[in-house]
Every structure is written in C-alpha cells, then in structure tokens.
Amino acid sequence: MSLIFAIFLPILVAIVIPFLFKKISSIHTGWFVLIVPVVLVGHYVTYISAIMDGTTYIDKFEWIPSLDISVVSYIDGLSLLFSLLITGIGALVVLYSVFYLDKDREKLGNFYVYLLLFMSAMLGVVQSDHLISLYFFWELTSISSFLLIGYWYTKDRSRFGALKSMMITVFGGLMMLGGFVLLGIMGETFSIRELIEQAPTLVGQEFFILALVLVLIGAFTKSAQFPFYIWLPDAMEAPTPVSAYLHSATMVKAGLYLVARFTPIFALSEVWVWLVTGVGLLTLLWGSFFAVKQTDLKAILAFSTVSQLGLIMSLLGIGSISYHVTGDLVTIFTFASFAAIFHLMNHATFKGSLFMIAGIVDHETGTRDIRKLGGLMSLMPISFTIAMIGSFSMAGIPLFNGFLSKEMFLDATLSLQHFNVHSLESWWMLFPIVAWIASVFTFVYSLYFVLHTFRGKYKPDLLPKKAHEAPIGMLISPAVLAVLVIIIFFVPNYFGNTFIKPAVAAIQPLAYKVPADVGFHIKAWHGFDSIALYMTLGVFLIGFLLYKSIAKWTPIYGMLPARMSLNGFYDWLMNLSDKGANRLSSSYMTGSIRSYLIYMFAAVIALLAFTMWTKDAFVINLTNLAPIQFFEILISVVLIISTITILVTKSRLTAIISLGAVGYTVALFYIIFKAPDLALTQLVIETVSVALFLGAFYHLPKMDKYEKGKEDRLFRLNNFLIALGVGVMVSLIAIASHSQKLVKSISEYYKETVYSEAGGGNIVNVILVDYRGFDTLFEISVLTIASLGIIGMITVRLAKKKGDRKVENK
C-alpha cells in the first residue's frame, strides 16, 4: 500500500458509507467503518522496526506541478507515532461509537463520513512534508471538526460550539499559512526537510521571527493554548466519541505535532523557546485551575485536556533549549522532548478512556452534571474501575503511566536552572513552582472527577434515567486504554524504545543521528535525592487536603467577573463583526435594482473615464471614413425616434414595444455591416426578451409611482446623468478605437487558422466553441446559476403567498 494511498483510504471509503447506511440498515454502519482504521493500524505497524533503525520513508504525488505543490508523505519516528495514535485510537473510538450511537435514530451516514474525512485529514497533517499540503490537511481537520461538533445540528449549543471552534482554528490556520509562505520565500522551498537543513541560515533573516510567531499562532489555536483555548470547552457539544478522538487524543495534538516538527527550524531562536515554554506553562496552570470549577463531566475533561496540552507544549519548549547549549547540557534538555512525547502518548491513553467513561455515564444516567451524580460505584463497577485508573494516572499516582511522565515533567522544569544564558539567576524557579501548583490542581480535579461521580450518595431522583452498567461492547474500548495505562507503567522502556526514541530523534536531529542514540531510560524510582520525588509527595499531600476542603475554597471562582472573560471577548467580537457587516451591507444592498444599476453604470463611467484620461487615449481621426448611405440615415432616425418614445411614453406596453423596435433596428445595422451571426442572434434575442418582458409586466410596480414631487426630479436628474455618462463614454471609446489602430486586428489570425486548425468555416461560432470555449463554458454556467436563482426566488415568493393565504383562511 503506497503511503499516499493510505492517507486517502478513509476518504475513499467515506464515499460508499452513505450508501451502506441507507441500504444495509440491519447492521450498524460503524462495523464497516471499523475496518478502515484496523487495516491502517496493521499497515503502519509494519514500519515500526525499520523506523527504530532510523530509516525513513517517502512517497510523493505531484498535485500542482506548475506551482511546485505536491502531496509528500514522509514517515519518520514522529509521524509514525502520530499515525499509529490516529488509527489506533480511531479504531477504538469507532468501536465505542457503534454502541454509543443508536443505529435507528442517528444519522450515522453523516457521522462516519465526517469521521473518516477527519482521519484522512489528520494522517495528512502528520505525514505531509510539503508546507502547502500540510496547510490543506490542517484546514480539513478544522472543517471536519466543525462538522462533527455540529453533528447534532438542531441544538443551539452545538452550532455555537462548532462555529466557535471553526472561527478560532481557521483564524490560526490562516496565520500559519502566512508563516508558511514566509518560510517558503525565505528558504525557496516548501519542503520541511529542506527547510530544516537550511535552519542556520534562516535564523538571521528579516522575517524569521514573524514567520515563527505566525506558525505558533496556528499551533496554539489548534492545541487550545491560552488565550485561544476557549473553543475547546464549547466543542464538548460533540458526541462523546468525537470528543474522545478529536478533542483529546488527536486533533488538538496537531499543534503539538507542529511545534515538534518545526523545532529543528525555529528552536535556534530564543523567542521560540520562551514563547512555547511560557504559553505552555500558563495554559497548564490556567486549565488545571479552572477545571475544578466545572460541573459538567466533559467540561472538566476539556479543561484538563487544555492544561495537559499546555504541559506537553512547555516540555517541547524546554526541549528546544538543547539547541542553545553544548556538551552534557544537551541531553539534559533533550530529555524534556523525550518526556513530552512520552506524556503525549500517556495522555492519549488515560484521557481517551476518561472521555469514554464520561460518555458512558451520560449514556446510562442521562446527565453529565456532576452535582446530580454520585454513588455510581456499586451500580457501575467496571466503569468505576476504568475511571479510577484513568484519573489516578492523570493525577500522577504510581502504578499508572501518568506518574512516570509527570515526574519527568517536574524534572524537566527543574533542569531550567542549567540554562542561564540571559542571566536568569533565580527567575528559573518560577517555572517549577508554576508546574508544581498546576500539578496540585490536576490532582484535585482528577479526584473530583472520579470520586464525585462514583463515590458519595446515589441520587436517583435527580437522574433522568435509572443508572446501570453499560453494555460490554461499550466498555471494551475504555478498558483497552486502561489496561495500556497500567502496562506502560510496568514496561515503559519497551514503549520508549519502540515509539518515543524514534520520535525524539526526529525532533532533535542535531543531537541524535539514529533513534538508538537516544540514551534515556525510564525509571519509576530515582532515589531519595530526587527533588521531583519530594515535589510529587507535596502534590499528593496538598492536593488531598485541597480536595477534602473543596467546598470551602471553590467560592473564589465566583469572584471572577464573567464579562471580562475571554469568552466574553469572543462573543463581543463576533457580535461586533456580525452587526458591522450587517450595517455595511444594508447601507448599499437596498434591494432596489435601480440603485444597483446606478452603482454599476457609475463604476463603468468612472473606470473608463479614468483610464481614458490617464492614458490620454482619446483620438479622433476623420480620414478614411466610409460614405453614409441613405438607408443608414433612415434606420438611425427610426432608432432615435423609438428611443425617445421609450423615454416619454406613459404606458409601459409602449415602452416595451419601442425597446423591441430599438433592438430590431440594431439588428438591421448588423445586416448592413455584414454581421449575419450577430443580426440573427439579435433578432431572436429581441423576440424572446420582448416576450419575457410581457411576462414580467405583471410584477412591475405602477409606472406613476415615481412621477411626483421633488424627489422625482432628483431621481430623473440622476438617471439622466448616468445615461448621458454611459452614452458619452461608449461613443468616445468607439471613436477612439476606430481612429487609432495601435495593434493589428486579431481577425487576421482567425481568418488564417479557422479552417486549418479549428476545422470550421464560421469564425464567430468557432470563437464561441473553440478559441474562447472557456468563456462559453463559464457563460453557460452563469446562465444556469442565474436561472436557478430566479427559480429559487419565485418559488419562495409563491410559497410565501400560499402561506399568507392559509393564514387568511383561518
């Protein structure tokens, strides 16, 4: 299977999914969909051993060769790890969704098409080596996320959340595109690998910092970093399988992937180090602090995801310090990259299982409000066990993988003391302290999540449904993840060697040539002299005390003003742009076709006059003119009389017939000047349009509507000026174009080639279908669109009238 094909496999399968959903209603569509991620996992697993040896794979598909845009799939340790996460978690999520979404009530066709679309997009993001195709897939993930969040589109909150996530992530995506373009211009290539090779020369360039910041905005919006995180809690309106998949395990990690992937390019700048580390830590603290305030199970998890993403982000930032130090210090900081990837993997396992448990609780009790829940332990023992494993891992308690990576994280923040380039002195202390405080809150919300749901008093009268254990099928996926949580704790180095080291080698190409060079060994026990150990013990102690006294100190959240929040700012901004755009367009979109015609003609006059004047184009040359024949004068007189009739008549019927007369006389001119094609077309068009006018007659307002008063005079003056302007301009252009032949007429070319190359005799028609066939194709497309528009407008009007009549009948 070629790598490119593997990326697009989900989209290809998505094409048949709606048919499967319609035709085979007895089998849940999810079972068919499940085949895709399972096949892909099997496919990517075969690469593992070669990737561990440091081999990389590449596959290229020329997309737009003339613009040097291609889809390049590049597999190294980092992209393989992500690909396995995407397809592996994807398989579990699809399996879970089979039991979560009812096959008779839900629009499964839509759901799985979106999900497969996302899968392809995400694989594309993590495997693209070409910046433009990376951007393309990146936006595709935003769009599929939008569709999935809005899956229950009849709910207001779903639509709001979908729009919010799209607004923010697409904004970030556009910023990122700007950064990519700058990078592409500076490096004269769009290939990430080639840019990495040029990194040392790129650093000094003028726009390097701008490109860096723009790319980071893209990464921060996608990975829900402060202050862009606000879309993630609202995205929780999506069905839970989606939240587990997109909004915790994969899509929100695309920003982390981007930071990891671009580390070799940008890390040489200190701005990168401090931005990534600082924003990451701030997000970690912010997210963990506000997670405790939430009352919705999924909202707790959303804030916890925000904070965990911040944690990984800051680790990646600390890891990039390795580019600024030498000697032994390098490994101290590459260790942070190692910890980042390790925690990223652990987070996918425990957070995925927790989301699925939140979904199960919602599914089996009918609510996710933690204030109504409690005492489910005895009713849902298996769910409780899984939730315990997930939460304890999240809290960083031993026997679960979260403990290992959390210790590594604390170690990494402590390692900042060795980086004193800018005479940090004691400033570095700030980082471990923030990390420690955030860890305390993480501990608190982890316990809050699991104990408030499953311990305490059972409140059956508050629950919409009678609680009971979920079906076995629904429990499989979270159970698999929970088992992984424990396995990783006991054999962390197996996972370390297989997945993490190759990925770290991709982030730190300067430090490590092949994955085997990455010499880290994960240990649960570091001895009594490890500061991280005491920090962890402190977290447990303080965290437990804070959890016990949770009711006493949570009122402080109420002291924060709601209006000043980031969400308030977002709402204000959306409202402003909504209203502003509305006001702006309603100022000129009056709905009156007369105004529109005035705008258009005025623009034509202005443009033509401006060009004529600046180019000094007007010339009049009276030599070489043909003599005027008698019947030409005659036709002109008829033309003028009919035109004047249109202006002065009081009857619309007369006006229309006079207009027809104008058309026919023009056709006569065509005949005199030997343009039979034009004459023929003009004649038929006049005939048909007169008939059309007669049809439209009925709908037009009374003609004397505008006949009275001062406004009418102004209106007429306006029209007079416009008409005069157009007439004068067109006449001037006609005279000028006749008077100077600057370039050779193209008709000679047509005459020479019409038979020999186009195989025709009638130049006019050959122009239409061959020389300028593109124009014709677009014209008939426009015609079609226009007619559909007219049909739409009139049918809506008819429907409205019918509706009115119904009301009257009542």
Add this chain to the structure above:
Amino acid sequence: MKTNDLIIQTTTKVVFFIIFLFSIHIFFAGHYTPGGGFVGGLVMSSAIVLLMLAFDLKTVRDMLPFNYTVITAIGLLISLLTAAGSIYFNVPFFTHVYDYFNLPLLGETSIHTAMFFDTGVYLVVVGVTMNIIQMIGGDE
C-alpha cells in the same frame, strides 16, 4: 371575454415545426455558416414562446412536459464533459478534435467535438430561457 385565437393557433401549428427545423438547421450549420448552439437554442425557445402565446402556459406544459432545470443540467454536463474529455487523452483541457467521415445518407461529413460542446450550449440556452419565461409567466 372569450378571445378568438383561431388564426394564430392554426398558423402556429405549422410555423412551430418550421422554426423548430430551422433551429436544428442553424445549429448544425453553425460551424460553417451563420448559426450555432446559442442562436439555435434561442430560436428553439422562441418557437416554444410562440406556442405559449398562441395557446396558454398550461397547454404548452402538457404538450412539452420537460423539466427545463434537468435539461439545463444535462446541457451543462455535456459541455463540461466534452471539455474535460480531452484530459483523458492526455491533452490540455478543452482540446477539440475533428475528422471527416463517410456517413450513410449524409455523405462525407465532418464530425467535430465542438459540436458536442455546442449541443450542451443549445440545451442550456433552451433550458434557461424556457425556465425563466415559464417561471415569470406562471407566477400569478
């Protein structure tokens, strides 16, 4: 008031077919003499308009029970596929080909892919004009 349309109705019955044949003629002749898909389509529409004037909208709709939106769509599709067909032969989009064939009855005839393209134009023009006239005329 009862109108007497006898003359126009009787004439229309004959003239309609003449115009119709004329529209076919100028469509096919278009590549060498004045005419083509656009004019041909317009002439065809004017024939139908004549029918509508002589009889009424409903009668014409019963006589020619076409869905003009579908005709428009088919026409657009034919044009687009003719233009895109060249990609299949690995030549640029919109490359036309032609050759001369000895057809029964017609003798030596040139067949040009532009003709298929023009067929699409013809159908779109008929579809669009009839659709608009029917819609506006029928909206009471």
